[in-house]
Amino acid sequence: MTYWDPIPTVRALVGQPHPLWRGDRVSRDWSAPAPDGWEQRDWRSVPGPFYAADSDNCLTGRQCAPDHVMYDDGYGSEFVYRQPRTPAEVHALTCAAECEPFGAYGGDGDAHWTPELVRDWWRDRARVREWATGAGWGPWATAPSDWMNDAACGARAYVAHIDGDLGAYLRGYLFRLAEGRAARPGESLPEL
Template sequence: MTYWDPLPALAALPADSPYADVRWDGRWEERNWRNVPGPFYGAATDTCWTGRLHAPESVLYDPEYGLEYVYRQPRDPGEIESLREAACEEAYGGYGYDGDLYWTPDAVRAWWRDRGRVREDAFSLGWGEWATIGREALQDLAAGARAYVAHIDGDLNGYLRGYLFRLQEGRAAHPGERLPELRP
């Protein structure tokens, strides 16, 4: 997976959608450390576990407090719409989409170097005690955590290299262009 800029697709979503009045009030300094680098993130969200109902391909929950975070950046317009729905249902307006203003190449590389902490956290959700409890919402959480581990172990490296290119060059890479390494 390479980087795809989701912000133009967000701006192009229909204004007459029931989810058009979403509050994107998330504050960068309050973001959850589990958020994967990119424009979207969960910050001071509620604890109602509604995000995965709308965006299971993008949203997970903090196991201790139930705070929502973005484990995979949207990959197409449908996932943008789903994430907007999740953000609209979030009572505190705790999602943000201004991460591009704050992520720097050094910060992305630092997150990548520390990904073991994030992976360990997701692994404990996907295969630990949370995965053995029979409630449907917890089984869904465990499935999402397993998807996050697979993302970290799989295509996240390519996505982040493309995101680094976007941060450095101000545009997505063209096919065949060399992408920066995550290790400086």
């Protein structure tokens, strides 16, 4: 899988009308660090440029970016479970970041992730998967609450991502971290 760099798309949005809104402009460069910093990122955030750190519990992220944002089961804090791979996905994720009251999203993950840290996260993915399958999401799926049902769907999507294409994405991301560019067709990708 070829890694696609979302940062130029994020930076091009600053000060422009957001593609998903009517007239409102993007207020900040979401490629910058999260206000609470990289060190406070949620441990479940997948490796890549975007993450959330000490977010609110207003449960707004999945309204904008259900294919990228997940909630903590206890407090409703947000984290990024799938990195964007297209401009439309960047638009969805920046919508989630703009709607989060604390501005708790950051996009400077590339400055912090190393191949070793990515491999460590991948080796520990069973912990993430166990959280997503065993965090009590079952009752949420049948609760009389749309947001609880949606959060349970998100947990299932996260597990499918871990079991599906996340490994290939991370191999492309490892190449990007090591070489400073996306792999060209035919170049071999590092192993996880």
